[in-house]
Amino acid sequence: MHRIGLDIGSTTIKTVVLDETGHVCHTQYERHFSRIAEKAREVLLALGKKFPGKHRLCISGSAGIGLSEQLGIPFAQEVFATRTAVTTLRPDADVVIELGGEDAKILFLTGGTDFCMNGSCAGGTGAFIDQMATLLQISQDEMNALAMNHEKLYPVASRCGVFAKSDIQPLLNQGATKEDISASIFQAVVSQTIAGLAHGRPIAGNVVYLGGPLTFFSMLRDTFDRNLHLEGTCPPLSLYYVAYGAALLAADEAFDLEKLADRIPDLAGWQSYDSLRPLFRDRRERIAFEDRYGQDLPEPLACTDERVSFFIGIDAGSTTTKCAALTEDGTIAFYRYLPSGGQPVSHVRDFLLELYDRYPGCRILGSAATGYGEDIIRSAFGVDLGVVETVAHYTAAKAYDPDVDFIIDIGGQDIKCFRIRNGAIDQIFLNEACSSGCGSFLQTFAQTLGYDMETFCDHALKGTRPVDLGSRCTVFMNSSVKQAQKDGAAMEDIAAGLAVSVVKNALYKVIRLKQGQKLGDHIIVQGGTFLNDAVLRAFELELGMPVTRPAAAGLMGAVGATLYAREQGLTSSTLRTRDQVLALQHTVKPTVCQGCTNHCRLTVNVFDGGKVCVAGNRCEKPVRHASARPGHNLYEYKRQQLARFSSRKGRRKTIGIPLVLNMYELLPFWHTLFTSLDFGVEISGFSSLSMYHKGQG
Template sequence: MKIGLDVGSTTLKCVVLDEEENIVYQEYERHFSRITEKASGMLCRIAEKFPQSPRMQIAVSGSAGMGLAESLGLPFVQEVYATRVAVNRLLPGTDVVIELGGEDAKILFLQGGLEVRMNGSCAGGTGAFIDQMATLLNITPDQMNEMAKDYEKIYTIASRCGVFAKSDIQPLLNQGARKNDVSASIFAAVVNQTIAGLAQGRVIEGKVVYLGGPLTFLSELRAAFDRILGLTGICPDNSLYYVAMGSAMTPGSQTFDLLEAADRITQYTAKENYKSCEPLFRSQAEYDEFCARHAKDTVPQVDGADARKVYIGIDAGSTTVKAVVIDQDENIICSRYLPNSGNPVPLIRDFLTDFYRDYPNAKVLSSASTGYGEEIIKNAFGIDFGLVETIAHYTAAEKFRPDVDFIIDIGG
């Protein structure tokens, strides 16, 4: 029997094929960068599952598999070649393969001249990108998939980089965009990134096959590819395991003792050397002095129980909400700072509810909002004024330091 081990950037996939190349065992697991531990465990479980076959052929593939294979003396099969072997064997006549992994994306054109387009240097538009966007929405990728089924409109979202995507998504959320629409827009962005960045004008048509974790688990991502490409792609059985199957199908003659190989993997340690930067602080005392110096710059808060006339300021930022109430002498009575979870309105509502409960005799003379969510907060609560963020920064900074020259603000 033959083992194919696909060591991806975020997951491990393993298959065992019998003499007729049928799958008799398969396993899929996120490795969380504990590659040696997880790979060794897989081989041990295979040895336990097939005690009658203590020795098997083993081939390793995947973006994180080369160093492991070379160090342990195991055959390594390049993942594009492994994919081609498996697709030609199991899905003859395939024209195009689109594969999205944890941190890379590939398009294989198998007809009209073999051509491979691969994005291996950036995780934009891959599984890691989708995970990051789901975290931003405070949902799981599966929940994002379910929400996308009920979308009404598609927004333009950058997918080249997670930072750019957040810059597009956060204002949408702060302005009240439905998470259903944002979820579908994220999938559409991944499709556009794959087509524009990899196909680069070459037409994707004919028999198209979808492989890899994101395209296997996320039906709405497949639907977005179908919709934008104007075709119906195929997501075959065992679509997660095509690289592992292709590596196992690659001819080889050497067999390995499974438990011995597992032990060698356990003992394997990476031998790479990395340059590091100097530490920010040379000692604990230096760090403590830094903290003490900055801790002196505080804004006192007064007991506002007797306050009758107050002002409210709200900063609905990209990732957090900040709210403050001051009296007529510009003393802070109460404040709040919270992550907005993409929906600032309930948080500000709770803040205002608590304020009116704790200070029933206070009269709000004026209120202002600023930040990404300025308009939605202004409209939701009848805020008097909207203020440009930089002007708000300067007004407050000048209050505490009249000779201020520069203001540095790093937001979410």
């Protein structure tokens, strides 16, 4: 009789089979893409065929408890299972650091057993690394290889995937190398783990690395070693310690594996979650929807040698690059919609070359750029004008409906909403720090569940009981999705619920719409996210009225930039010619600004002709013209004033004042109060990055 341990984690199922002597005779590691019941059935059937008869069985892992309850199989809490395995396999271990798909743990085994585990947030875990690799459009193996050749590290937020994207996307658009960004991502994971889980205990002695990310990414282990000033060990079976521990903890009761597997399909009908109305109640509603929004973009203008005139617009967005060429009468003649992949310059270059090849006799009357990458595109290609995104989007929307009174644009990482009154933008609503509820939010979930966006959208439209997921942050939504899966929700219902959550996030978190309040009478939706029919349908259901989705919904920034260039009355352009585009030379040089103590890590993009685009700066110093007059620096003035309140001795005891949070703001008050009462005061001094790294644990 064998002992079998199943570790059903957030992203994978790991299996360990021990023979009667306790030796490992079988291991298996597979991603389940959130189809937990289906994959568990496959695993049990395969085990039943390989090991006939009855066997002792135990389940562990963050996603395994529901299955164990339904099947009546013993369950072992994963931290306890890990400790059991470590005690058996590595009794000399002092500290265990384990990173999984969506969880992170540190176990302290000497000086008093203790463990720390992440809560709802999946920041700094395997799922976080997956998301970042997807954003960089590279495989995980490529990320590890690239990181080996990095030259510098950028600060990247690791507490949340959406904040990290907000750091990384501008770096990509501004020319930072994928080598440096890959290494920075690993550093972010290490910082998150140490700062979030060490809880003041030193990580020292024999450190053991477990879990998929630490097994597969040698550069992640090296980064931990460098930060902890030690050399940790990634032992054999590092992927399987939880499953191994579960096998050791298997009770005496024996199970027929094939009979267990046959019981799993019966669980699919068990659904106990809060649900919403389906996006379409019947086929008639679906057909009416498709009739309302079924228009497509016109075919590009046929290739011609004739002398045609164009205005060019480029929207270098957070996750996509949109380019459009319009004729003098405003007709879209040629366009491209491409994932940025951190290479907006390359995409715009390809667009212009294709344009010049299709229309060799064309004349460019004017050009404009907008979006995150506006500066680098203007520097690279000699674009005539830059235009603020809000103006570009309103200009495009107004061309589709002169009476438009509300515009909502959901892009890859931002939500922009404009209320229009008397032909002018009256109010602007923007998402702030967080990009949950944007296009990358849905894309990340689709990829996590193993689907491309088109298939994911089709699933959502077929949902009959959409899961009510609310409008929470992406990483908290992970927990809600996992719970829905445990409660028997079908993939179609999860996809539909996510589409509804995007809409609710925009309406109730960004716009802060009140119940019964009306957005407008002429509402235009735009941005790549609204090309998803499930999101569009959820939006009109939530508002209780149809809206307008232009055929060019995904290109509105580029179309608006083009129309803006036309409105300025341009008749000739400084845009590079075909030969100049072919000859484009672009070099990227990382450097550190020495203008102040912030030491911003800059990316300097240099193009032939002497054009320079500096990115990564947090003030105007690296880009200010030499003749410009320096302005007043309120922060420096404040710092100088606070420096007047120094440490001093007093007749009474000395009180320490750390310069943090409101203690920093209220230093003059506390200093004056304590010194007036004849207490001594000790000021901590201003913080630095090295001080943070020294104390982050």
